[in-house]
Every structure is written in C-alpha cells, then in structure tokens.
Amino acid sequence: MTQLADENQNARVNLDGYVHSRDMAEYERLRKQAQMWESATRRVLQKAGLSPGMHCLDVGAGPGSVMSIMAQGVGPKGAVTGIEIDPGLVSMGRDALKRRGGANFEIVEGDINGLDEIPGAPFDLAFCRCFLMHMPDPAEVLAKMRAWTKPGGVVIAQEYDFGSFAVEPDCSAMAAFSELFEGVFDAHGRRMHEGRELPAQFAAAGMETLSDTHSEVRFLPLSEMAGMLLGVYCSLFDAGRELGLVDDAQKEQFEADLRAASESGDYFCLTPSLIAVWAVVA
Numbered sequence: 001m002t003q004l005a006d007e008n009q010n011a012r013v014n015l016d017g018y019v020h021s022r023d024m025a026e027y028e029r030l031r032k033q034a035q036m037w038e039s040a041t042r043r044v045l046q047k048a049g050l051s052p053g054m055h056c057l058d059v060g061a062g063p064g065s066v067m068s069i070m071a072q073g074v075g076p077k078g079a080v081t082g083i084e085i086d087p088g089l090v091s092m093g094r095d096a097l098k099r100r101g102g103a104n105f106e107i108v109e110g111d112i113n114g115l116d117e118i119p120g121a122p123f124d125l126a127f128c129r130c131f132l133m134h135m136p137d138p139a140e141v142l143a144k145m146r147a148w149t150k151p152g153g154v155v156i157a158q159e160y161d162f163g164s165f166a167v168e169p170d171c172s173a174m175a176a177f178s179e180l181f182e183g184v185f186d187a188h189g190r191r192m193h194e195g196r197e198l199p200a201q202f203a204a205a206g207m208e209t210l211s212d213t214h215s216e217v218r219f220l221p222l223s224e225m226a227g228m229l230l231g232v233y234c235s236l237f238d239a240g241r242e243l244g245l246v247d248d249a250q251k252e253q254f255e256a257d258l259r260a261a262s263e264s265g266d267y268f269c270l271t272p273s274l275i276a277v278w279a280v281v282a
C-alpha cells in the first residue's frame with residue numbers, strides 16, 4: 001500500500017514521500033513524457049555504449065519505457081532489469097515488456113533506498129531518468145548504481161533542470177502552475193536543478209563524469225504542452241492542497257486559463273532541459 005486516503009479531505013498522500021499521484025492519469029502522463037524524450041534517451045544510451053548482449057539496469061523504471069529502448073539495444077542475448085516502487089507501474093511495465101519481447105526482462109518491485117542487492121548485478125550499464133530529483137540523497141543512489149555495475153561498465157543519469165522552463169509571453173496559467181510546482185518541490189526537498197548538479201553528485205559517489213554530455217530542450221506551441229502541464233498540475237494537486245497551496249476553485253481557474261491560453265495560439269513553452277551525464281566505473 002503506497003497511498004493513504006484521507007476521507008475527510010479526499011487527499012491522497014504517498015507514504016514513501018513521492019510527490020506525484022499514483023493513478024491511471026499519472027501513469028498515462030509518464031508514458032507521454034517518455035514518448036516526448038524517447039529519442040533523447042535513445043541517443044544518450046547509444047553514446048554511452050549500449051550494445052547487444054549487455055545486462056542493463058533502469059532505476060525508477062516507471063511504465064518501462066526506458067527498459068523497452070534498452071531491450072532493443074541489447075537484443076535477445078541481453079537482459080534488462082528495472083527497479084520500481086509502485087506496484088501499479090510494475091504490473092503495467094511487466095505487461096508492456098511481455099508484449100514487446102525480444103530480451104530478458106525483470107522488474108524488481110521495491111524502494112531503491114532499502115535495497116542492498118539486486119538480482120542480475122553486476123550490470124554493464126546502470127541508468128536512471130527523472131529519478132534523482134526525487135531522491136533525498138542522489139549521491140547515495142548513484143553509489144549503489146556504481147556498486148552494482150561491473151568495472152568498465154557505465155553509470156548514466158538523465159535528469160531535468162527546470163532553469164529553462166517557461167511559457168512565453170507570461171500568462172496566469174503558468175504563474176499558477178509555478179506556484180504549485182515550486183511550492184510542492186520546495187516543501188518536499190525535491191531539486192529543481194538536478195540536471196546541472198549531476199557532475200558534483202557523481203563525484204560525491206566516487207565517479208568522474210565524462211566531458212561527453214548530452215542535453216535537450218524543446219520549444220513548442222503551448223497547445224502541444226498544455227496536456228503535460230495539466231497532468232503535472234493534477235498529479236501534484238493533492239500534495240499542494242495538503243500544504244495549503246491550492247484548492248478546488250484555483251484548480252478550476254487554472255484549467256480554464258490554460259485552455260484559453262492554449263487555444264489562443266499566442267503562447268509557446270520552453271521545456272525543462274533534460275541533461276544526461278555518465279561515468280565509466282573504475
């Protein structure tokens with residue numbers, strides 16, 4: 001059981017501290033987010049040496065989208081292991097990977113912070129995406145990934161940096177979004193600049209990152225990002241309401257403002273930057 005239902009306030013708070021909701025709408029948002037960054041992640045994995053026969057690990061695997069890219073790279077002689085804390089996503093990922101086939105898969109259901117060992121280790125490649133920003137101690141997670149990787153293998157992290165994130169020109173919907181997003185992230189100690197902090201965190205985990213990094217940002221009509229912004233807002237709403245940052249009326253207003261701005265065709269969204277760095281394990 002990862003969520004607590006508070007019947008009085010209808011609030012749902014994840015007992016493990018994860019700030020996004022855990023429901024079908026959020027799972028669908030994660031799938032869409034994965035599609036948006038699929039080519040960026042494919043490129044990073046290729047640059048870092050993903051190849052047939054490898055054994056790979058994806059930490060915080062979500063709906064299994066990165067595991068699927070890994071599976072294409074490692075082929076039938078390779079193996080792909082995921083770690084995911086949310087049982088709903090574990091079963092969704094298992095179903096999707098079973099349908100895909102083409103490599104050996106395993107998804108371990110658990111909290112990385114409580115795992116000292118993982119079946120399939122040591123790996124040739126250990127990866128995480130949009131994950132360390134949610135961790136209380138990213139260097140500790142990276143140290144685990146390093147310990148579970150063979151000498152000569154590679155540890156990769158691909159994380160958001162929200163420094164670039166904006167809607168142009170200014171609009172009330174983005175102001176309301178930022179208030180909720182930044183309020184929840186600050187209150188729960190999530191990192192807005194995880195991407196740029198990666199080299200220092202790798203160093204704290206005893207790894208030197210290569211100078212060959214990869215980063216991507218998109219600039220899109222707001223109409224193409226409105227669904228994602230709404231999805232993130234909804235997934236943070238219960239955490240924000242618990243902090244007294246938002247209420248139902250503000251949510252309704254946000255939805256109306258976002259719809260109007262999106263339909264006007266006057267606004268563009270600069271996405272967060274997705275920054276990847278990697279290190280070869282000594």
Ligand SMILES: C[S@@+](CC[C@H](N)C(=O)[O-])C[C@H]1O[C@@H](n2cnc3c(N)ncnc32)[C@H](O)[C@@H]1O
Pocket residue numbers: 018030034059060061062063065066083084085086089110111112113128129130131134
């Ligand atoms: C923002 S999602 C990213 C999912 C996936 N990496 C992707 O990029 O498509 C973060 C994922 O980490 C999982 N997660 C959060 N805390 C975790 C923990 N302590 N151990 C394992 N998984 C965790 C969440 O359930 C969620 O699926």
